[in-house]
Amino acid sequence: MAPTPGILYVTMQPRPSLAPARFHDWYNNEHGPARLRLPFVANGFRYRATDLAPRGVAASPADPEWMAVYDVADMAALATEPYARLRGPPAKSARETDVMRDIDVERMLFDLVDADEAAGGQPFARLEDVRNEGQGNAVAAVLLAARPGWESALDRWYRDEHVPAVAGAPGFRRVRRFASSAAGEPAAGNKTLLLHDFAPATSYAALKAATVDALPDAVEAGGARLRTYGLHYTFGPCPRDLGPLGAPSTAPWTSPDGLTRTLAPSPAAAPDAAVSGAIESYVTTPDGVRLPYRLSGAPAPDAPTVLFVNSVLTTYAIWDGFLAAFLAAGRPDRARYRFLRYDARGRTRETGPGGGDVTLATLAADAVALLDALRVRRAAALVGVSLGGATALAAALARPDRVAALVACDTNARAPAANPRLWAERVAVAEGEGAEEEKEDEDEEPVVCESLAEMTVQRWFVPGSFDGGAREREARRVKRMVASNSLAGFKRGVRALYDYDLEAALPTCKVKAGFVVGAGDGALPEKMREMAAKVPGAKLKVVEDAGHLPMVERPAEVAAFVAEVLADAGVGG
Structure with a gap:
């Protein structure tokens, strides 16, 4: 059977009881790298919401501040042992269990339907390529809930109107369409996700105008929801974020297999680790x-x-x-x-x-x-x-x-x-x-x-x-x-x-x-x-x-x- 590519799409809202440094240390130095070491996970990115202030709302479980997305070569691999073992002990650490108690999480799996990745005739610059490290990216995510009989109308609108229109918008880089994956939870329902990549300086107003302001009634009636984000961090297969280690809220940590550890800075630390661990x-x-x-x-x-x-x-x-x-x-x-x-x-x-x-x-x-x-x-x-x-x-x-x-x-x-x-x-x-x-x-x-x-x-x-x-x-x-x-x-x-x-x-x-x-x-x-x-x-x-x-x-x-x-x-x- 041919592989089914797709994404793991996760939104997160840490509760006030979780210190930001502890959240980022866990996410960047434990959770993300463990997934990037799996051969079927092609990349992973953390995004931070850019639409909260323009909309006049505060971050909350209903409007989470953080989003992460991972490209998966074959969605069926998420049901296999290498991935499943990360989600429970002993591979899942006690720290991960503790941290996740203080986070409101929504996890969704989507299969790739199609993609337009050649803005202006130029191929999309893969952000996971280390040569592009440091480049920013803006994402406009449009989530559409399914309605009976809407598939053909959605498909015509997306192919004939939306893709040509959004491709002409300033800063456009690519657009991809996803549908709820059979690998996901049945309770998640049948949804369509449109992910639009734009140049990092693209404003919320411009993203909104390019993606949802022109939705036809037949599509908008499906409950379209727009969220916009800016790239915060690109995961790699190895932990590398020294930034949180000096915060009082973080503590030295050793992975369950003993192969990874973080060291906090201290006056007694080796000179190279005295400031940032x-x-x-x-x-x-x-x-x-x-x-x-x-x-x-x-x-x-x-x-x-x-x-x-x-x-x-x-x-x-x-x-x-x-x-x-x-x-x-x-x-x-x-x-x-x-x-x-x-x-x-x-x-x-x-x-x-x-x-x-x-x-x-x-x-x-x-x-x-x-x-x-x-x-x-x-x-x-x-x-x-x-x-x-x-x-x-x-x-x-x-x-x-x-x-x-x-x-x-x-x-x-x-x-x-x-x-x-x-x-x-x-x-x-x-x-x-x-x-x-x-x-x-x-x-x-x-x-x-x-x-x-x-x-x-x-x-x-x-x-x-x-x-x-x-x-x-x-x-x-x-x-x-x-x-x-x-x-x-x-x-x-x-x-x-x-x-x-x-x-x-x-x-x-x-x-x-x-x-x-x-x-x-x-x-x-x-x-x-x-x-x-x-x-x-x-x-x-x-x-x-x-x-x-x-x-x-x-x-x-x-x-x-x-x-x-x-x-x-x-x-x-």
């Missing part, structure tokens, strides 16, 4: 791999976002010290950024379909997938170290439309010929210890363990970092990251370092570029001088008394350099 969740890549991420920084949804890519064998916590230095007291201008960090493929055993090897092209595509899922139209910068530096470079070269600046730390533009042998030897060390390691649980996943972890930090850090003080504590923290890395993930993920070559593309780089290298990182300082010389306008920073992870050993120096590159790209503080 943080969100920790995951992105699912197009090939089905889950990548954990942490979003923090400025609460504004359109704040410039810096994306960080960690090295092999580490987590996104590798950037903790860097962010503390970047946001150090005396530099409030740097608080305007958002910071997006994630664990790249190879941290866990989940590396791809069938457990396949990872390539640099895959990792670069993952970086863009993060931007898509978090609805970042163009990152202020990609900042990466080691394999993460090569990833950032590859992504910036391939997609300069998605990146304003690039900072690559301690990396190569071409895989050294010795890499396959050297990394195979390191894998063998980890496998040897893993085979000897006793597991308390036979299902426990093998990890890299102690021997390779110690070898790695001795290679990555300069001798001066083993000072018995703060620098050594950082080195030991990195060692724990290495030791706890999935062995299977390491074996597959490290293959991205075996064979890649970006050298020929360096002169074509179209974004502002900076290269950072620790002076004590073997032959890399000279290699990175050569790289920087090939990239037009690139800057180079050699960090003294630092090895392979200069942003860990000398975070303040690297933070200052990244700020310079951001300023050069026009996205500085």
Whole structure:
């Protein structure tokens, strides 16, 4: 049977007992993203009423202030288990149950009848496309209750009169006609919904004139009702709204599956979360791999976002010290950024379909997938170290439309010929210890363990970092990251370092570029001088008394350099 496309159309009126920040936190960071993660939900939008003041009425259950609409590829999917499980425990959280007690909700399902989506010969710009993030939209929704024998009159009027007339109205973008869906509740009755999209500046009076003022008696007698709305928020598959987290009415929250949590700001919070809190969740890549991420920084949804890519064998916590230095007291201008960090493929055993090897092209595509899922139209910068530096470079070269600046730390533009042998030897060390390691649980996943972890930090850090003080504590923290890395993930993920070559593309780089290298990182300082010389306008920073992870050993120096590159790209503080 052919799929039946349609929409889930919901109006909501929060009661006075529900604080606005708590309402928005639940809606934007829990409810909406959970639905956008379903493969049959194409998009989701929240709208706010624009007709209350012009009509001289207050928001109420009869005239709700909020509307949400989701395009559904096949309405029959709303009766399947993946969707049904979201509407009850355990997937439905206790918070959702509590919040929804304080909201008057009307939920309607409609099948798509037809659509005119080519205003003035131009196709409708899909608002779910991340390239259109930040664009506004006005909606005029006309709900018509059915009357016996009216279908033919309605159809003639809609096709022959309404569509041609509304298509000529100023600001018109598209109109769609829907009918009550068989997937809906029988008590909802048989209704027709006309959804008109207009340019965001279109006034209530203009929307009313274009949509209902000319309704013929045969249609108006059906009980036509007009509501108008302005676009408030576009859902994505990942929570990203930091704005409500700082309000007294919101509280830290963890999803029932433990994979998502929101953190409230506090003086004791990590520096990147001290003002607006943080969100920790995951992105699912197009090939089905889950990548954990942490979003923090400025609460504004359109704040410039810096994306960080960690090295092999580490987590996104590798950037903790860097962010503390970047946001150090005396530099409030740097608080305007958002910071997006994630664990790249190879941290866990989940590396791809069938457990396949990872390539640099895959990792670069993952970086863009993060931007898509978090609805970042163009990152202020990609900042990466080691394999993460090569990833950032590859992504910036391939997609300069998605990146304003690039900072690559301690990396190569071409895989050294010795890499396959050297990394195979390191894998063998980890496998040897893993085979000897006793597991308390036979299902426990093998990890890299102690021997390779110690070898790695001795290679990555300069001798001066083993000072018995703060620098050594950082080195030991990195060692724990290495030791706890999935062995299977390491074996597959490290293959991205075996064979890649970006050298020929360096002169074509179209974004502002900076290269950072620790002076004590073997032959890399000279290699990175050569790289920087090939990239037009690139800057180079050699960090003294630092090895392979200069942003860990000398975070303040690297933070200052990244700020310079951001300023050069026009996205500085």
